[in-house]
Amino acid sequence: MLRRIICSAPAAALTMIFLAASSAWAGMGHPSPGQMGLQGAASPVSAEIHNFYDFVNVIIVAIAVFVLLLMLYVMYRFNEQSNPNPSRTAHNTLLEVAWTVIPILILVAIAIPSFRLLNFQYSYPKADITIKATGYTWYWAHAYPDLGDFSFETRMLDDAAREELIAENIPAPRNLAVDNEVVVPVNKVVNVLVTADPEGVIHDWTIPSFGSKVDAVPGRVTTTWFKPTVEGIFYGQCSELCGKDHAFMPIGVRVVSEETFAAWSEAMQAANTAGKDARGEKDKTKRREKLREKKELIKKAKQIIREAALRQRGNRKLAEVNAVGMQ
Ligand SMILES: [Cu+2]
Secondary structure, eight states: OHHHHHHHHHHHHHHHHHHHHGGGGSOSSSOOTTOOSOOOOOSHHHHHHHHHHHHHHHHHHHHHHHHHHHHHHHHHHSSTTTOSSOOOOOOOHHHHHHHHHHHHHHHHHHHHHHHHHHHHHTOOOOOSEEEEEEEETTEEEEEEGGGTTEEEEEOBOOHHHHHHHHHTTOOOOTTTOBSSOEEEETTSOEEEEEEEOTTSOOEEEEEGGGTEEEEEOBTOOEEEEEOOOSOEEEEEEOOSOOSTTGGGOEEEEEEEOHHHHHHHHHHHHHHHHHHHHHHHOOSHHHHHHHHHHHHHHHHHHHHHHHHHHHHHHHHHHHHHHHHHHHO
16 A cells, blocks of 8 residues: 555656646636646746746655655654664754755755846846836726827726627637737837826736736836737736726737737827827817717727737637747
């Protein structure tokens, strides 16, 4: 019996390692049913987080297996029957030095890559694009300060709106799909300035697949960055308990090709300009015309993203296979 337990320990360890490594098969940009481990990596920081996670998991499993085997051995070898006359030894200098020094070395081995990763997360490479995210009670607003400061609100879609998208063959997961996605170009460094409504509460802007997570604090600006390496939609949820609708303020980041991004941002900027013109316009007819123009441009921008979403649906599986291969 005892032998069988001892033999099954390595099998249990292998299972644990397999479960830890299964993060590689997890969905990218969203949680998947039955998922173990982290969401798929789609940025350099996230890929490093995965490496670190796997490395620490191996150490954890090795220590757990070692302690388990040691305990089983002690129970078997030094029980009353097999060892009727116990030794009276109370100290062993070599052993005591070893069990102090070895854990220190293990902690140092974990600390070095940990600090390296932390440093990488806060390295802030030169940004190609800056986005400002503001947390409100209970939705997000996103602005593009470098591109004429156009902005929009991001709110969770209700079931009826989701059904419409699903009917068009566009995936819209429950509690994650949003009306206005943040759009960014692939393989560009995106800097996100994060803050919250000065009269509101603390939120947290997070996209797990990018390894981006930072508090949105009223009256302060915090920053995170990511460089998306895969096209597609990446979801996150407010990660600071902020109140009644905390669970219903998701974020959706759509990563598209550079051309799609240029077309989308051009339409959004033109819509912004038309909106500003309308505000300054005294003539009612002209104002109405400007507002109609703005509406048309926003519709055009939405259509660009809708088409990109349909294209990405087909690419999705391929992208996930490639990303797993990259790890
Ligand atoms: Cu929140």
